[in-house]
Amino acid sequence: MKLLQYNILDGCQDAGRFARLSAWISAQTYDIICFNELNGWSDDELQKQAEDWGFSYSWLFQMKKSRYFIGVVSKFPIEVIEQSETGWYHGLLHVRIHGVHLLIAHLSSASAKERQFEAKLIIKRLKKVELANEPLALIGDLNTLSPADNAIYESNQLVRQLVQDEFLNRKFLDNEEINYRPIQILLDAGLIDAAIHRDLPFQSSVPTLINKDKMHAAELRLDYALVNAILNERHPVARIICDEYTDMLSDHYPLECCWQNNYIDGTKDS
Template identity: 45%
Template sequence: MKIVQYNVLDGCREKEGYSRLSNFLKNGDYDVAGFNELNDWTAEEFQVEMEKVGFKYTYLFEMDSSRFLIGIAAKFPISKISAIEKPPFHHGMLHVKIKDINFIITHLTPFESKFRELEAESLATYIETIKEPLVVMGDLNTLSPFDKAYYDIEKISASKFQNRQHIRNGAINFRPMQILLDAGLLDVNMSEKLDYSMPTKIKGELKDPSYVRIDYILVNPILQQRNPVAKIIHHQDVSTLSDHYPIECKWEELTEKL
């Protein structure tokens, strides 16, 4: 199976940008696509447009609490398990099942990391009872301890927004991601260098940018048996499409292992 997760920036509704997004999805030939920031979309529009790029089935979580909607599209039937928008989730959490795999899509708060700790704890509690293959994906707005060697605390602290987002008690706060890892989730994007998902080139070439990886596809040990491998896509065709780069993941189907 081949999947992609993408924060498309405020819905990507502008005609030229959406045309490029459509081409990216068509060319990627994905089985499943998860999205953050489907702003101003309706479920009907989402279904129609995703069918055009090869996804027969869709689910859009039309939240009341946030305009930053999350959704999923697939070539296979989607069964909704739950859709949660109550606190502590800032932009909601969507749980669906496709084939034999549970997919959870979320978009954690972009503000203080102490609030992401609460979201991560709620997510960790939620997945405790899932004893089937599981993928957790989305813009998690948090840094991973696996990337610790690549981050410069002085550079992060110098950015007003990144300081608010990632610094707590004078240090980079990796705890939100650590909570998810301690809950048994596995990070399958283990590049030998920082496989950053921000910034892109949507605002042009930046001088000495602070690169971060905040978009993830995580799996549980059951799905890990299918040898998933994830990577951030830095192709030119997505470098100015959003302020995030997409992340894709591939794994073996069960029949391939028999």
């Protein structure tokens, strides 16, 4: 199973950039693509575009409190479990595709303390799925930093860069130290970082060459695929797709996550 997570920057409204993005997606072989920032999109537009890309199914979460819509396209039917705005900076879309629960998130860009609250909401949902003993992945632009990358951030003197800007300070720091609590809460609950546990090197997901967000002031890993123990049995591996083409598609690089597929139509393969 091949999944892609992509924050496409303000709905990718620029015609030239969208043409490049669309051509790139069409050339890929993903089974599922999860999107952040489908700003300005409609259900019909996403479904039509999904079909053009080779996907039969789509779902768009058009939030009322945020213009940063969350969506997903898939080659398999999409079962929508829940879409929620209450307590979320943007929202959370919970779907089940081909036997796997996906929590598609775009966490708060305001502060780590807000993301700590959102992480606790994710844990409550995770416990519901764990009771069902089913595979799950948390996918998205989580807007937060991981303690697994601390050595890299220390060597890059990241705190020195962040502390100089009021907004970056509030987003990532607490008393002039990186606040890793949002990710740590998720890891402590049993989620596993698919980009780390296979001993892959550090890869930043921002900035790109068309960076337009001053909150991407340094090389940061903000996009994640965190899996539960059941999905981890399928040996998931996540990596950032960084090349001369994705340099110019968004202000985030896409995140790929692949795992062995043990289910067909909700039942185990033979």
